Amino acid sequence: MQHYSQYWCPSFSFLPSGPFFRNSVSLWASAFGGEIKSIAAKYSGSQLLQKKYKEYEKDVAIEEIDGLQLVKKLAKNMEEMFHKKSEAVRRLVEAAEDAHLKHEFDADLQYEYFNAVLINERDEEGNYLELGKEFILVPNDHFNNLPVNISLSDVQVPTNMYNKDPAIVNGVYWSESLNKVFVDNFDRDPSLIWQYFGSAKGFFRQYPGIKWEPDENGVIAFDCRNRKWYIQAATSPKDVVILVDVSGSMKGLRLTIAKQTVSSILDTLGDDDFFNIIAYNEELHYVEPCLNGTLVQADRANKEHFREHLDKLFAKGIGMLDIALNEAFNMLSEFNHTGQGSICSQAIMLITDGAVDTYDTIFAKYNWPDRKVSIVDAL
Numbered sequence: 001m002q003h004y005s006q007y008w009c010p011s012f013s014f015l016p017s018g019p020f021f022r023n024s025v026s027l028w029a030s031a032f033g034g035e036i037k038s039i040a041a042k043y044s045g046s047q048l049l050q051k052k053y054k055e056y057e058k059d060v061a062i063e064e065i066d067g068l069q070l071v072k073k074l075a076k077n078m079e080e081m082f083h084k085k086s087e088a089v090r091r092l093v094e095a096a097e098d099a100h101l102k103h104e105f106d107a108d109l110q111y112e113y114f115n116a117v118l119i120n121e122r123d124e125e126g127n128y129l130e131l132g133k134e135f136i137l138v139p140n141d142h143f144n145n146l147p148v149n150i151s152l153s154d155v156q157v158p159t160n161m162y163n164k165d166p167a168i169v170n171g172v173y174w175s176e177s178l179n180k181v182f183v184d185n186f187d188r189d190p191s192l193i194w195q196y197f198g199s200a201k202g203f204f205r206q207y208p209g210i211k212w213e214p215d216e217n218g219v220i221a222f223d224c225r226n227r228k229w230y231i232q233a234a235t236s237p238k239d240v241v242i243l244v245d246v247s248g249s250m251k252g253l254r255l256t257i258a259k260q261t262v263s264s265i266l267d268t269l270g271d272d273d274f275f276n277i278i279a280y281n282e283e284l285h286y287v288e289p290c291l292n293g294t295l296v297q298a299d300r301a302n303k304e305h306f307r308e309h310l311d312k313l314f315a316k317g318i319g320m321l322d323i324a325l326n327e328a329f330n331m332l333s334e335f336n337h338t339g340q341g342s343i344c345s346q347a348i349m350l351i352t353d354g355a356v357d358t359y360d361t362i363f364a365k366y367n368w369p370d371r372k373v374s375i376v377d378a379l
Contacts (some may be wrong), residue, residue, distance in 0.1 A: 081191070088185040088192060095181045096197060103174035106166075113172045114154040115163060116212040117220060131163055135209060143193065146210060150186065153179055153195075154209035158202055158223045167201045175205050182207035198224035200234070226267045237272035237342035239295055239335060240265075241328040242378075244287075245352035246279040247319030258351045259310045261378055265349055266307065269298035274341040276331065277306055280324035281317035295335050321355055322362060329366035332373055347374040 041047055053060075118132030128134060135154065137147035155172050157163050175197055182195050186207075197205040204224040214220045224230050242265060244258055262277060269275055274295035277287040286292050287309045296302050328348045335341055367373050 084189045085192070088189060088195070091181050091185060092178060092195065092197065095178055096175065099174045099177040103170065105170050109166065109169050109173060111169050111173045113169075113176070114152065114209060116154040116156040116206065116210065117214060118163075119154060119209075119211055135211070137209075137211060140208070142190070143208065143210075148208035148210050150208045151183065152209045153182055153205050153207035154211075156204040156206065156212050156220065156222065159214070159219045159221070161202050165201075168203050171199050171201045171203055172205070175199070178205060179207070196224075198227070198230045200225065228270050231268055231270045232272060235268075235270075236345050238269075238274075238345040238347060239332055239341040240269065240273065240275040240298075240347050240349055241295070241331055242275065242277045242349045243321070243324045243328055243351065244277065244279045244313065245281075245319045245321070246285070246313050246315045246317075247281045248316050249319070249353055250315040252315075254353050255313065255315050259313065261351055262310060263307055265378060266298070266303045269303065271297065271299050272342070273298040274335070277310075278324055278327060279313050280320060281315075282320045282323075283317075284323060284327055285313075287313070293331060293334075295331070295341060319352065321350075321352065322357070322359055325359060325362050329362070329373065333366070344372075346372060347376055349376050349378045351378050 112131060112133065114133065114135050115131035118129050119135035120137070121129045121132040123129060135152070136149055138149070139145045140148050140150065157168060161168065178197055185195060186192050195207045199205075202223060202225060204222070212220055212222075225234075242262055244262060246255065250258060266275075275298050276291060276295050279285040279287060287306055325348070332346045332348070336346065363375075367375075
C-alpha cells in the first residue's frame with residue numbers, strides 16, 4: 001500500500017474552479033437543455049397537442065368523480081362480463097353432456113366432417129380430398145383478421161392419430177351439435193373470441209372454423225390433451241413421485257423408452273401439481289440431487305430442468321424396488337403434512353421392465369386400508 005500511496009491524490013483537486021468555470025457550466029447546461037427541448041418538441045408532437053387542446057379548451061370541464069362509485073361500476077361490469085363467459089361455458093357443457101348421453105357408439109359409422117388440416121385441399125385432378133370439403137373462410141377483424149368461418153366449427157386431429165378411427169368419428173359426430181351453441185354464444189356475447197371442445201379421444205373442435213397448416217415435415221404436434229387448460233380441467237391437483245428403474249436389465253432401448261415415458265408423464269402435469277423423479281437400482285439416485293426428499297411445482301421451468309437431467313441416467317446394477325417404494329411413500333407422507341401440494345391426490349408412477357415381488361409388506365405399512373396413494377405401472 002505504501003508503494004502506491006505516493007501517487008494517489010483526490011481527483012477533484014485538478015478540476016477548475018471559480019466564477020468563470022461556474023458560468024461556463026451554466027451555459028453548457030442551458031445549451032444542452034435547449035437542444036433537448038427542441039428535439040422533444042419536434043418528435044413528440046407536443047406543440048400540436050397544445051394547439052388541439054386550445055381548440056377544445058372551451059368545451060373542456062373538470063368534473064369531480066366519486067372514486068368509490070367508479071370502483072363499484074367497474075366491479076359490476078367485470079361481474080357481468082365473467083357471468084356471460086361462464087354462462088357460455090355452461091351452455092356448452094350441458095349441450096356436450098346431452099349429446100354424448102344420447103349417442104350410441106357405432107364402430108361402423110361413416111361420417112364426413114370438416115378436418116381443419118384438409119379443408120379446401122384438392123387432389124391432382126382438382127377434386128376435394130376426403131374430409132377436405134369446401135369450407136368458406138373470410139378474414140374477420142374480431143379474430144385478428146384471420147380467415148375464419150363464423151357459421152361452423154372444424155376439427156383438428158393429431159398427426160399421430162387416424163382421422164377415421166371409430167372413436168374419433170363417433171366423437172366428432174355427436175359433438176356436431178355444439179355448432180349451434182357456439183354460434184348462439186357468439187350472438188349473445190360478441191366479445192367472445194375462440195370457443196372449443198377438447199375430447200379425451202384426442203380430437204379438438206374449434207369455433208370459428210379455421211384452417212390449420214402443418215410444419216415443414218407435414219406434422220401438427222398439437223394435442224389438446226397435453227395442453228395446460230385441458231389437464232387442469234380434466235384432473236385434480238396431484239402429488240407424483242416417478243420411480244425409474246435403472247438396473248442392468250434396463251440397458252439400451254428399454255432405458256430410452258423409460259426416459260420418453262417420464263417426459264410424457266411430465267407433459268400431463270400442470271402448475272397445480274407437484275412431483276419428483278427418483279432413479280433406482282441397489283441405491284437411490286434423485287434425478288435432481290438438490291431436491292432430495294421433497295416435491296417441486298410442475299411448472300414449465302422445473303419440468304424442463306428435470307428433462308435435461310434425464311439424459312444423465314444410465315443402467316447398471318440390481319433393481320431394489322423396495323428401497324424406492326419406501327422412499328416414495330415417506331416423501332409423499334411428509335410433503336402431505338406440510339400442507340403443500342394437493343393434500344388428497346397422490347400417486348407413485350413406476351417405470352420398470354418388471355417387478356420381482358408384490359411388496360405387500362410395504363403397501364400394508366403405508367397404504368392399507370385407505371389406499372390413499374395410487375400406484376401406476378407406466379411402462
